[in-house]
Amino acid sequence: MGLIRVLSADDPEILNSHGRLLEAFIPNLKVMSQCIEGHPKGLWNEEEERQAIPKIVRLGQEMERNEGVDVLFVSCVADPGVPELREVVSVPVIGAGSASAGVALSLGEPVGALSITDWILPPVAEVLGKALVGWERPTHVQTTLDLMSEEGREEITRAGRRLMDKGAGVILLACTGFSTVRLAPFLEDRLRVPVIDPVLSGGLIAYYAAVGNEAMR
Amino acid sequence: MGLIRVLSADDPEILNSHGRLLEAFIPNLKVMSQCIEGHPKGLWNEEEERQAIPKIVRLGQEMERNEGVDVLFVSCVADPGVPELREVVSVPVIGAGSASAGVALSLGEPVGALSITDWILPPVAEVLGKALVGWERPTHVQTTLDLMSEEGREEITRAGRRLMDKGAGVILLACTGFSTVRLAPFLEDRLRVPVIDPVLSGGLIAYYAAVGNEAMR
Structure with missing residues (x-):
């Protein structure tokens, strides 16, 4: 590959x-x-x-x-x-965008996307269609370093909870920076819903x- | 699993x-x-x-x-x-339906579905949305045995070509009976487009x- x-x-x-x-x-x-x-x-x-x-x-x-x-x-x-x-x-x-969105769809739940951008990325929006219930960005998180700090992880958890409040039963990590810092297992433990890693x-x-x-x- | x-x-x-x-x-x-x-x-x-x-x-x-x-x-x-x-x-x-449709979407081409049913299966239609350009069934194919005969394989190839005529750049095998007879590599060789196997x-x-x-x- x-x-x-x-x-x-x-x-x-x-x-x-x-x-x-x-x-x-x-x-x-x-x-x-x-x-x-x-x-x-x-x-x-x-x-x-x-x-x-x-x-x-x-x-x-x-x-x-x-x-x-x-x-x-x-x-x-x-x-x-x-x-x-x-x-x-x-x-x-x-x-990674269209493919991980396709994987998220196969879990049959409304999908919430967590990203470091404010704008919704087109491949995710196109594949998910009406299954996308929300797009959230953790506050104060600008770089990959911020993702690794304790405070950054709290912000991410809060953003994930906002997606669940909108009805998400699956969280799609819509930035491969989250893969670099291996966020998926951490967030799955915190939120108790499936978290889709874009690289894997x-x-x-x-x-x-x-x-x-x-x-x- | x-x-x-x-x-x-x-x-x-x-x-x-x-x-x-x-x-x-x-x-x-x-x-x-x-x-x-x-x-x-x-x-x-x-x-x-x-x-x-x-x-x-x-x-x-x-x-x-x-x-x-x-x-x-x-x-x-x-x-x-x-x-x-x-x-x-x-x-x-x-x-297998919603998941393989999700995989087909990640290839970025209009998708044609090959099935042994006349009716379009809901999980495939829901996941593919407007990316689904056609649904075809090989004629004279009723059982898995028919899929294995030389004649059955010709019928399947013809049905695949009809999907390509409708604009399909990817063929989704929309019945796991096609997996049982390992049709995907055969059809890929014949049609020269990606063929998505539902079990794999x-x-x-x-x-x-x-x-x-x-x-x-």
């Missing part, structure tokens, strides 16, 4: 963190991670996202050509570059898209 | 066939399969389905109580008994629902 990180990272620990989560979950999966240049803080607004799309497309094409990946997984809930990549590569392209669930679907049917031959 | 077959089978080969597909695909998964009584031909019409629902609910409750399963997977695209089971058990309940994709999501977040602790 070729995994595209949409933040720029020199540190291999950061670059490979999402791939490692997936390899721990799916024993026979091998993930190769690469990142785009020039976005050290990730895609934190729509302008950054617009600038990143051609870079994501170029990187995906290179990974298909040079590394022979069976699938490309764009590890960002905004699915940046996913439609554009599908036009130009021959392997399946999975985005999206990567799992990418694994199926790449090799699932081969297991049946 | 507790897997519920909605046809009655004495033969362990038949009973365990879907579980074996999943175990071959996910190495560290253990599947326990059980079936309901009194439906030797499966749920081939709506009256059979109605009669089966209380049996599915009772069986799922027994599997939770006696076997300690982490998740229940109803291996039928009609999701029979899934909403009712969710009311009475504490583990996640995944149905639904079972994969059930695996995530049961143990996914545990891998992050």
Whole structure:
């Protein structure tokens, strides 16, 4: 699997963190991670996202050509570059947003999304449709570091409770920064409802898209 | 994983066939399969389905109580008994219909569904919404045996082509009988578009629902 990180990272620990989560979950999966240049803080607004799309497309094409990946997984809930990549590569392209929203739907409950953006990301809204009952952002949480502090975790728990008050029976973590800090098991313990992690669930679907049917031959 | 077959089978080969597909695909998964009584031909019409629902609910409750399963997977695209089971058990309940439709959505193409029923199954229609561009049934195909003959496979290929003519870029196999005869790789070779198998994709999501977040602790 070729995994595209949409933040720029020199540190291999950061670059490979999402791939490692997936390899721990799916024993026979091998993930190769690469990142785009020039976005050290990730895609934190729509302008950054617009600038990143051609870079994501170029990187995906290179990974298909040079590394022979069976699938490309764009590890960002905004699915940046996913439609554009599908036009130009021959392997399946999975985005963390539409894929994790599809997984959330399969649990049959109204879904509440927790994000660090104020705006509702289009792939999540499109897939969930009327099953999306709310979109919340924890207050005072600006960066991944804030997610790791005790105070940040309290803010996130409160935002999750606001979603449940709106009727959510499933929480979708609508930012892969939540995956980096491994928030899902913590929040599931706190809220006692299923919490969908975007990297694990999206990567799992990418694994199926790449090799699932081969297991049946 | 507790897997519920909605046809009655004495033969362990038949009973365990879907579980074996999943175990071959996910190495560290253990599947326990059980079936309901009194439906030797499966749920081939709506009256059979109605009669089966209380049996599915009772069986799922027994599997939770006696076997300690982490998740229940109803291996039928009609999701029979899934909403009712969710009311009475504490583990996640995944149905092959809504789950495989969620996986199909993550590929970002209009979806065509291939089934052996004339009527569109509600969980597929609900999850896919306007992404569902067609529902086709191969002519002269009545039973699983028909699916395995050379002629049956030609009929299925033709039905798949009719879906592509309607704009489908992904084919969802909307009957788990297609999984039993391992149709997905055959059809993918013939049609050159992704073909979503309901047992593999639904079972994969059930695996995530049961143990996914545990891998992050």
